[in-house]
Amino acid sequence: DAKTTQPNSMESNEEEPVHLPCNHSTISGTDYIHWYRQLPSQGPEYVIHGLTSNVNNRMASLAIAEDRKSSTLILHRATLRDAAVYYCILPGSNYQLIWGAGTKLIIKP
Amino acid sequence: DAGVIQSPRHEVTEMGQEVTLRCKPISGHNSLFWYRQTMMRGLELLIYFNNNVPIDDSGMPEDRFSAKMPNASFSTLKIQPSEPRDSAVYFCASSTLRNTIYFGEGSWLTVV
Numbered sequence: 352d353a354k355t356t357q358p359n360s361m362e363s364n365e366e367e368p369v370h371l372p373c374n375h376s377t378i379s380g381t382d383y384i385h386w387y388r389q390l391p392s393q394g395p396e397y398v399i400h401g402l403t404s405n406v407n408n409r410m411a412s413l414a415i416a417e418d419r420k421s422s423t424l425i426l427h428r429a430t431l432r433d434a435a436v437y438y439c440i441l442p443g444s445n446y447q448l449i450w451g452a453g454t455k456l457i458i459k460p
Numbered sequence: 461d462a463g464v465i466q467s468p469r470h471e472v473t474e475m476g477q478e479v480t481l482r483c484k485p486i487s488g489h490n491s492l493f494w495y496r497q498t499m500m501r502g503l504e505l506l507i508y509f510n511n512n513v514p515i516d517d518s519g520m521p522e523d524r525f526s527a528k529m530p531n532a533s534f535s536t537l538k539i540q541p542s543e544p545r546d547s548a549v550y551f552c553a554s555s556t557l558r559n560t561i562y563f564g565e566g567s568w569l570t571v572v
Binding site: 387393394395396397400438447448450451452453 | 464493502503504505508516551553560561562563564565566
């Protein structure tokens with residue numbers, strides 16, 4: 352199964368953009384890249400996913416490198432409510448998502 | 461729309477007792493997952509059902525753990541007998557095949 356690598360934690364100021372990196376050098380050609388986040392005391396929630404081209408939704412943008420070996424989740428204007436653990440995930444066998452430790456995002460007011 | 465519903469939200473039980481966690485997936489979803497989350501091990505997949513059939517239970521820790529899905533709208537995760545090391549948050553999640561996974565709010569289990 353392909354594996355992802357993320358920084359353990361990142362800090363950002365409120366109302367500034369945040370770029371969360373993820374490396375997935377062993378990704379296969381058909382693997383979608385998924386991002387979820389987990390707010391304190393809640394279950395993980397879906398953020399965004401993509402295959403090759405950049406993706407946007409109301410929550411975030413996903414920039415995927417041309418070789419697909421890395422991607423970046425972009426929060427355009429972080430708020431205190433965006434403080435969470437962000438997971439970059441690839442599917443494993445049987446389409447089970449393989450969860451790593453994620454990046455703890457700290458937002459400073 | 462109702463999301464994934466789990467019960468109980470919190471349970472404190474004594475070592476050796478049986479624990480049953482319940483899950484109602486989102487209507488129309490044919491995949492159901494049970495996860496366990498601890499500080500030490502993070503989020504671990506315990507078992508995955510598709511169309512009520514267990515597809516992969518390789519994450520189930522040992523024989524003390526069992527999971528059933530008698531119909532498309534209900535699943536249980538049972539621990540018998542429970543041990544302190546089973547203390548964790550247990551999440552149920554559901555999806556349609558290959559699509560977004562939706563998680564419940566979790567069942568917070570403490571075994572003393």
